């Protein structure tokens with residue numbers, strides 16, 4: 001049996017939504033984008049959201065809006081997708097990697113204070129795999145040192161910790177609608193926040209620093225627009241926003257299905273004496289990824305053995321200092337040894353609401369066979 005790593009579920013409802021856009025006059029940013037922003041903000045329990053091209057764009061603009069520029073340091077995790085650190089470079093700043101917790105893989109909030117310098121301007125935690133970082137501790141640190149707190153919530157549309165969900169304790173939270181995320185439109189992202197001023201600035205930066213978007217300009221008497229500052233071109237369009245709309249009411253139910261799948265994986269992994277990240281106390285994990293931490297010397301062999309048995313796998317992620325660009329920038333794996341170790345041991349199994357029981361059985365059977373052969 002072939003079990004893909006991910007399978008999207010964009011069906012007839014999405015097709016009819018996008019057909020509505022095609023039948024109308026506005027392909028780019030317009031009423032579907034506004035509806036997606038309002039619906040997501042409501043879902044997240046936040047006041048404002050701005051839809052963007054990608055989560056990378058959201059992170060970039062969140063950092064710019066926080067005033068990050070050349071010479072500024074941003075504390076973040078090395079165990080993440082490159083986008084997190086790249087957004088810091090794109091804003092002109094420099095990432096400072098703090099090590100992760102050995103049991104969750106998340107940024108270790110208890111190590112952050114020691115990394116604060118006079119150049120530190122922001123903390124950028126990532127809610128890895130869907131489990132949230134200790135946001136209460138990070139909020140306290142951000143307040144004490146007057147730092148911006150930006151959440152990379154690309155894995156965590158649905159999670160909470162200590163009763164707080166993404167964007168409630170951070171200044172803003174950034175989400176991804178990339179092709180393999182829990183909600184997707186192929187490529188897309190969003191920034192959400194309770195800070196109206198910050199969101200207005202991000203919105204302006206997302207369209208060249210122009211003071212009005214194309215939708216405002218459409219259909220009204222012509223008015224000159226002005227450009228107030230240098231911005232980027234990161235706005236989301238009606239075509240992709242329309243694909244998001246039918247997915248929003250299904251978010252909770254789909255998370256519940258992934259929860260059931262994860263519980264089953266966790267039982268099996270425990271029986272096979274394989275390690276996996278834990279969900280921290282007082283938390284609801286978004287359950288974005290099911291990872292397994294095997295022996296570093298066997299990881300690549302396990303990956304290819306699973307693939308040979310038709311099981312789709314991925315690595316989320318090797319620690320960034322393992323990558324050439326980061327090494328060339330002077331980052332060293334030894335400086336964040338826990339992240340380096342997890343990065344060499346981790347692999348991800350298929351996890352999505354459309355994964356059928358017999359498919360999960362096939363994944364488990366293959367895993368059992370592969371592990372026993374070592």
Ligand SMILES: *Cc1c(COP(=O)(O)O)cnc(C)c1O
Nearest residue numbers: 054055056081083154176178189
């Ligand atoms: C997917 C992802 C991103 C980037 O999202 P894009 O929408 O592709 O820009 C950033 N951070 C993490 C942790 C991710 O998994």
